Amino acid sequence: MVVFREHTLTGHSNKVMAARFMGNSGGAGKVVSGSQDRTLKIWDLRSRSCAMTIFAGSVCNDVVATDWLATGIISGHFDKKIRFWDARHQKNAVSEVEFQGKITSLSLSKDLKYLLACVRDDSLKLLDLQMNQVLDSYSADGFHVSCDWCRAAMSPDCSLVAAGSSDGCVYVWNVSSGRLEKVLREHGTSVIACTWQPGGNFLASCDKNKRIVLWSPV
Template sequence: MAVCVSARIPTKPLHVLEAHELGINAVKFSPTSKLLATGGTDCIIKLWDLIGGKLHSAGTLEGSNEGITSIEFDPTGTKVLAASYDKSALFWKLDDCAPKFTLTGHSRKVTSAKFKSSLRQAVTGSADRTVKIWDLQRAACVKTINVFSFCSDVVCSEYFIVSGHFDKKIRFWDSRAASCTQEVPLQGKVTSLEISPDHTQLLSCSRDECLQVIDLRMNNIRKSFRAEGFKCGSDWTKAIFSPDGSYVTAGSSDGAVYVWNVNSGLLETCLPEQHSSSVNAVSWSLSGEYVVSVDRSRRAVLWSDI
């Protein structure tokens, strides 16, 4: 597995391709940094090998009846968990294009699906105002948490879950007691959440055109990130940390990708002109060398400074 010592700020597009038949909602590098997965409103996940600075088709994962909303690799890079508009989450092993099983039980679209740190369980968030915990050995729901509002994203550790909501709040949950331990109010609908690589910070993106980093030890907002021209283009726009935690990045409705420095809070770079529509999601390779951005009009762009 490639380990990132220092992330490199992307400066130029290496490869631009029309990756799906319809818009792309999700993108994720595997832990090896050599495999990429993209998920679209065309109901499939496409796999891509990163070779020689280009993305080469490496197969598809099928089985969803509607669009894919999120993608997650397990730490071995051999299993994939995805959320879908068809009210389910799906689990694949990469040696089979058909899902090993499907997690059903939500009454509206599933917006996020994440592995818990033990890998024996998964957590899903949904528009039906619930978060569910699943036993992956039995493909069964073991707990349902009523979370008060449309859930746009979830992140988790072994004992706590954090959910982001359309009522402009981030909620922290004790997953054993299914109780809310804290609420953090924001100024806009929450579109995404991510925990930093060292598990000490939480990144949020919201519809008030703002990214915020919350210190999980002090439970307060450490930094806010804005930029002239940056606009959160959808209710599911995804913002992420770089693999060393030094930067945060997100795509904008103007088709540009913005990168901020976490320590200074300042805009590090803006990568324009490669997307003609709103950028929905970004992924940074664990090696720190590459960023991929995907947009509403089916385009994927591979960025680097190499």
């Protein structure tokens, strides 16, 4: 189930792994969700109902909306594929890209041009959505993606990418050079999620013991 304020949107038959607003700041009144039931669902928040179900073919670990018109969707899956969808044509993916590991998370740049994927082969992949190709890959000795739903993040200015590791560290790479910039040590167990403050000056990370660490400056 997906909960919106006091309203419950019911339809998924298994765990909901991700939900995102569609359209400009959610102005379209729609949310897309991805689930372990192998479907994506588009929800109409005005009618509080499911407007569309997309059968994705594999467990969905993360999903993002890719345009201001609330038509483009990208989903990351257990079967090692990223799928691209047009919400106006729900039956088949427009295209897909396959990697060497399960896709655990997706992070979209503010200008909607770049996509960061966290892959279970212990790497992050940066995709150019206009060219539909991988621009760079980020990895390091000691970095191991901690779980199937590990969340990596791209900084608001697209200069840095960050991801937590099973060794309790947060790894930060420089996007343009591909170089590992920092290894942040504070957590005592696997780090499962990272997110940037909108201004880009702070990074927050969360571990399996429910501890959140705020890093500044990064």
